[in-house]
Amino acid sequence: MPKSLTPRLAxxxxxxxxxxxxxxxxxxxxxxxxxxxxxMNMVAAYGGFPTRYPHxxxxxxYEQLAKGYEYGLSKIYELVINNDPxxxxxxxxxxEVDQKLVMAHVYGHCDxxxxxxxxxxxxRRMIDEMANHATRVRRWVDKIGVEKVEDFxxxxxxxxxxxxxxxxxxxxxxxPRRAEDELKANERVEGFKVGxxxxxxYINPAEFLDSQRKKVxxxxxxxxxxxxxxxxxxxxxxLEEAPLEPWEAxxxxxxxxxxxYFAPQGQTKIMNEGWASYWHSTIMTRRALKDDELIDxxxxxxxTMGTRPGAINPYKLGIELWRDIEExxxxxxxxxxxxxxxxxxxxxxxDKKLGAGREKIFEVRKHYNDITFIDTFLxxxxxxxxxxxVYGFNEKRNSWEILDxxxxxxxxxxxxxxxxxxxxxxxxxxxxxxxRGELLLAHKHDGQDLKGDxxxxxxxxxxxxxxxxxxxxxxxxxxGLMLRFDGTSHTEKKxxx
Amino acid sequence: MTLKIHxxxxxxxxxxxxxxxxxxRKYVQKGEMIGKRGKDAxxxxxxxxxxxxFKYGHKEQGGVGQGEGEVGQQLGPGAVEPGDGHQAGQxxxxxxxxxxxxxxxxxxxxxxxLALPNIERRQNEKLVTQKIRYTGINTTGPESLRHFKRTFxxxxxxxxxxxxxxxxxxxxxxxxxxxxxxxxxLQDLPETNAVIIYMMDVSGSMxxxxxxxxxxxxFWLDTWLRHQYKGLESRYIIHDAVAREVDRDTFFHTRESGxxxxxxxxxxxxxxxxxDYPKSAWNIYPFHFSDGDNxxxxxxxxxxxxxxxxxxxxxxxxxxxxxESPYGSGQxxxxxxxxxxxxxxxxxxxxxxxxxxxASIKDFLGRGR
Numbered sequence: 016m017p018k019s020l021t022p023r024l025a026x027x028x029x030x031x032x033x034x035x036x037x038x039x040x041x042x043x044x045x046x047x048x049x050x051x052x053x054x055m056n057m058v059a060a061y062g063g064f065p066t067r068y069p070h071x072x073x074x075x076x077y078e079q080l081a082k083g084y085e086y087g088l089s090k091i092y093e094l095v096i097n098n099d100p101x102x103x104x105x106x107x108x109x110x111e112v113d114q115k116l117v118m119a120h121v122y123g124h125c126d127x128x129x130x131x132x133x134x135x136x137x138x139r140r141m142i143d144e145m146a147n148h149a150t151r152v153r154r155w156v157d158k159i160g161v162e163k164v165e166d167f168x169x170x171x172x173x174x175x176x177x178x179x180x181x182x183x184x185x186x187x188x189x190x191p192r193r194a195e196d197e198l199k200a201n202e203r204v205e206g207f208k209v210g211x212x213x214x215x216x217y218i219n220p221a222e223f224l225d226s227q228r229k230k231v232x233x234x235x236x237x238x239x240x241x242x243x244x245x246x247x248x249x250x251x252x253x254l255e256e257a258p259l260e261p262w263e264a265x266x267x268x269x270x271x272x273x274x275x276y277f278a279p280q281g282q283t284k285i286m287n288e289g290w291a292s293y294w295h296s297t298i299m300t301r302r303a304l305k306d307d308e309l310i311d312x313x314x315x316x317x318x319t320m321g322t323r324p325g326a327i328n329p330y331k332l333g334i335e336l337w338r339d340i341e342e343x344x345x346x347x348x349x350x351x352x353x354x355x356x357x358x359x360x361x362x363x364x365x366d367k368k369l370g371a372g373r374e375k376i377f378e379v380r381k382h383y384n385d386i387t388f389i390d391t392f393l394x395x396x397x398x399x400x401x402x403x404x405v406y407g408f409n410e411k412r413n414s415w416e417i418l419d420x421x422x423x424x425x426x427x428x429x430x431x432x433x434x435x436x437x438x439x440x441x442x443x444x445x446x447x448x449x450x451r452g453e454l455l456l457a458h459k460h461d462g463q464d465l466k467g468d469x470x471x472x473x474x475x476x477x478x479x480x481x482x483x484x485x486x487x488x489x490x491x492x493x494x495g496l497m498l499r500f501d502g503t504s505h506t507e508k509k510x511x512x
Numbered sequence: 513m514t515l516k517i518h519x520x521x522x523x524x525x526x527x528x529x530x531x532x533x534x535x536x537r538k539y540v541q542k543g544e545m546i547g548k549r550g551k552d553a554x555x556x557x558x559x560x561x562x563x564x565x566f567k568y569g570h571k572e573q574g575g576v577g578q579g580e581g582e583v584g585q586q587l588g589p590g591a592v593e594p595g596d597g598h599q600a601g602q603x604x605x606x607x608x609x610x611x612x613x614x615x616x617x618x619x620x621x622x623x624x625x626l627a628l629p630n631i632e633r634r635q636n637e638k639l640v641t642q643k644i645r646y647t648g649i650n651t652t653g654p655e656s657l658r659h660f661k662r663t664f665x666x667x668x669x670x671x672x673x674x675x676x677x678x679x680x681x682x683x684x685x686x687x688x689x690x691x692x693x694x695x696x697x698l699q700d701l702p703e704t705n706a707v708i709i710y711m712m713d714v715s716g717s718m719x720x721x722x723x724x725x726x727x728x729x730x731f732w733l734d735t736w737l738r739h740q741y742k743g744l745e746s747r748y749i750i751h752d753a754v755a756r757e758v759d760r761d762t763f764f765h766t767r768e769s770g771x772x773x774x775x776x777x778x779x780x781x782x783x784x785x786x787x788d789y790p791k792s793a794w795n796i797y798p799f800h801f802s803d804g805d806n807x808x809x810x811x812x813x814x815x816x817x818x819x820x821x822x823x824x825x826x827x828x829x830x831x832x833x834x835x836e837s838p839y840g841s842g843q844x845x846x847x848x849x850x851x852x853x854x855x856x857x858x859x860x861x862x863x864x865x866x867x868x869x870x871a872s873i874k875d876f877l878g879r880g881r
Contacts, residue, residue: 057517066516072563074524077517082612165523172563310668314661324579325592331578406587407574415587418574429576441566463568472564 017048042125044100068152099139123291133279177249245442289333341372458489543728619739629880653693662692706795713802717839803840
């Protein structure tokens, strides 16, 4: 099991810690532990944590990591947990220069966890919480049986991405209009004011009052429609409204909490990896690197930064963007004057010697997430320098190919891929669809169709929690389509959008 | 391994095994795993072990990449993460996880499902084979084993020493002397020795479908015997009116026309056994596949004589699989049944179509010989 650092590594850690502080990084206490390579694979399979609830997919994860390492396809160098204190792991067999690089990288992550706004609401005692979750799930396993619990977890995991990424930052108020409507409705039922009692039958005929009452009742029924407005947090909706057993609700709550804990990491992947890479590179090349370590450092660093044509490497894109921002703010390449300058030579030699780059990147690391980061700082020059392109699938040639290098398109595609961390947005629209207790979901289509077989399987899992038929309205080939699963069979029908 | 994840890991393996077992008949009939075969492992698509989600069809999605290339240029294979975008309107979902499984594990599963007995080995002598282990660095070697970083360092060291290194233009050019290679040692591994001699009729009446059946069936026979004997040799004989020994690839892809003289194959088989595989040191398994059409009753008589005199006394088991074809008379299996059908080391099987492969494997391997 994890060991503490050797005196030699502890000394190196103190050294790197000193550099990190010197450069102004601000982090929680960080505990480094030494692990063997299969311990590293285990911790990585558990998403960085020493303990998770029992489930086969960690085993699958572990198998894939161990194989990847065996075949020399992948190697995990660094793992760090957003927690206070932060925990990070060093692999025993790594050479010293790698350990230094990893430590520097880790301090970058810890600074980011502590300071970036997306992590403000995360549980900083998550290690304990994960251990609690494990205990709770194990208790249910003892009581309910492993098969049933595992099966329920399988089905719930299938819905894991149906959370509201923004909900930790939003507070909703009750709707004041509804109360007003209700007051008005009461007046209508009582009928108009009657001066003389014998006129009542004429002014407020019984049929009229009845029809008014019916109308109000109907409205009330409709107002009871839930949720009142489309709800992105499908897991919460299920937790509150689905007929779950106590143990099921408990497990669902656990999985939902873990999903929210990990969400900010998905929303800041490019920034966070870029930031950590920026700092390992800065600390190593300016301070920590010894001459005879240079080649091993360069080998490792370039391995991390390598790109494949058909994918974005967040480490590479991130570090380059941070460096670009720093340079632009050092040289004053921003603002109205810069934007409006179309003299190429002037732009190339533009240097106002502002020196504000370092300060700027520290500010940016606080207030942005990947979407706003890319949206604000990815410039046309940058996209060109970095040789970014949009690719797509060519059915005719049955292959992937480069579609476009135009800046706007590249940026839009990149942003589209980051929206809702690259997952489709699905909302609960009605929990009493057709007044039959069916669950109606809607996919907010943004130009990309859902993967059909996965959608059907997911509906199945949803139905098993909701226990009544479930429907999903989406779009395929620009036509509205409602998928429905009633517990035994799938149906689909065209709908108007 | 005393790690906590051990439990989750074995649970995962148990699930995978269960899925493979449940689908084994399908795998056997389809033969889809043969193409993906690696040296010791194959990957098998396991239905529904990945967790379905609402997500975008990948082909719909596309994305942003980084690198050189003109608009319209294809991205090389492997550049994009695999994943199919099946549309809602299309039939059943077929998403699956590819799981690597060793051939050994696959054989175990096959054995459990078909209730195959372990083979009683006739010969227990050990044959020694060698295995390569990469242990060090050498100054010579094949280019495929070149150690890039060590070579680079060596070149840098030399250039600095020679004063030709310019930090302003840090270009390193390795020479022949700078090159470093991974070196290996050979390790001895003891193994039990067995040989399979595959024979197949490739005359005109054996069509592609028949050969496909032989190909699939021999994959499973191989897998099982390899599981039983570490260190298995395979020899391949094709025949029409004459027989010749070929390599594996030729064996499965040859098409001849003309008549059939099964005796030619048995004669070659006998010669191979007598020349290369002394009974005292080898476990020997001839498997012969044909559509049951032989040239003449006289040739069949010769076959049976050879079997009785030279083949059966030397081998663990002689197996004949008759693949049904529209042209074959199917007479040969009847003749064999009559002549040698009650010998304890003869296995005969009729394979009507791909669905019958499953049962046929059991015919061949069910006796544990």
